[in-house]
Amino acid sequence: MTCEPRRVLLLACVLGAGIGLNPGPWLPRFSWDGLNLLFVGLIALTIVFAVVAAGIGMRRGPYRMMVLALAGLMALGVLPAGVLALVVYRPAERMAELESEDTVYRLYRVECDLLCPTRLELRREREFMSVVKLVRPVWYGEHDHAELRRSPRGDVEVVDGQRLLYRVRE
Structure with a gap:
């Protein structure tokens, strides 16, 4: 069995998409939101490219046309979605930050405009080389403002004035 470059590229694209877009507890993210x-976008375009490359490498027949049609449909869905994401995208505003041993707890304000109300999001983040960070969303709340503080027991707390909204036990 030989390894064709097109199949290796398609497998690499699917694995990259799985790692980058997985709904697991830790999400790999870049420190700069634009990246x-x-x-x-690059994962989506690479998957379309790999499907096109696989279709072109097939012998003439109905399967080749189905693969190329699938790639065309994927491209028609990917390009408008990418443009819409660039136009609608608004980065989260960092409101507060507390450092722990090897992690940082950050409280963000996320504004979704029409899709959802303004909400707060508490994330546990671990940074590697100031470029890549592992992000774990811990708590969501539909509040206008809040603060982070450390309790006397060492827990991280999200508070609104004197009202406790959420506690992370360490």
């Missing part, structure tokens, strides 16, 4: 959009 996250570029990463997702």
Whole structure:
């Protein structure tokens, strides 16, 4: 069995998409938000390219036309979605930050405009080489403002004035 470059490229694209877009507890992200959009766009375009390359490499017949039609449909869905993401995208505003041993807890304000109300999001982040970070969303809340503080027991707390909204036990 030989390894054709097109099949290796398609497998690499699917694995990259799985790692980058997985719904697991830790999400790999770049420290600069623009690179996250570029990463997702490049994965989508690379998958379309790999499907086209696989279709062109097939012998003439109905399967080749189906693969090329699939690539065309994927491109028609990817390009408008990418343009829409670039136009609608608004980065989250960092409101507060607390450092722990090897992680950083950050409280963000996310504005979705029409899709959802303004909400707060608490994330646990681990940075590697100031370029890539692992992000784990911990808590979401539909509040206008809040603060982070450390309790006397060492827990991280999200508070609104004196009202406790969420506690992370360490």
